[in-house]
Amino acid sequence: YNHNGNLAAPIHYRSIAPAFEALNPREALKILNELEEKGSGIRDPTAWLIKAAENKGPELDQKVRRTISWYNKSGLLQEQIMYDEVREVLSWLSVADACRLLAGLEGKEQEIKKPTAWICQAARNKLNRDGSSAAMPQPAMLAIKGGDSWKGGDSWKGGAAWRG
Known part of the structure; x- marks a missing residue:
């Protein structure tokens, strides 16, 4: 995504890793596909991805x-x-x-x-x-x-x- 995703800024993997590693892989892919559709319209893809993952339900410690x-x-x-x-x-x-x-x-x-x-x-x-x-x-x-x-x-x- 960082090289070919037409994003306004790069995704910082270390920041999103805890939220994404805990997700069901299907849910993670849905979020990434949604980001791909929105592309450069999202100013901070890292923050957007974290928020999207957290919105999937109550977050555990x-x-x-x-x-x-x-x-x-x-x-x-x-x-x-x-x-x-x-x-x-x-x-x-x-x-x-x-x-x-x-x-x-x-x-x-x-x-x-x-x-x-x-x-x-x-x-x-x-x-x-x-x-x-x-x-x-x-x-x-x-x-x-x-x-x-x-x-x-x-x-x-x-x-x-x-x-x-």
Whole structure:
């Protein structure tokens, strides 16, 4: 994009990397395609890209984002953690609780077939145990309690794999 993207200014990769590495690759490509369409009409493409990535949902603490990114890059998991699916439910946990939950994946990488679902369910269980879900807005409650991303029956066994 910096050489052939017809941009008003170059994109500074180091500035956008944390926000983009945490995104689902499809979402990142959508944002880049939108930037390409707008081209030189955007004065500061770096700031625009960061804002666009942050607008995809509640932003998690940098420590949590980096941990997710590390797991995704490590190749140890059965499949990638889908950031856009875990972002909201993890945002309702404290940074310490979210990090403890993610640390629960360690040593279980091969037995947890669907880490995204495992993370979502473990976070829901933590919120329900702590009573934290009472303060959530209704759409968040439905997403967390309903959980389209977890169908059950995976290697996550009702909280046995993670105790927060």
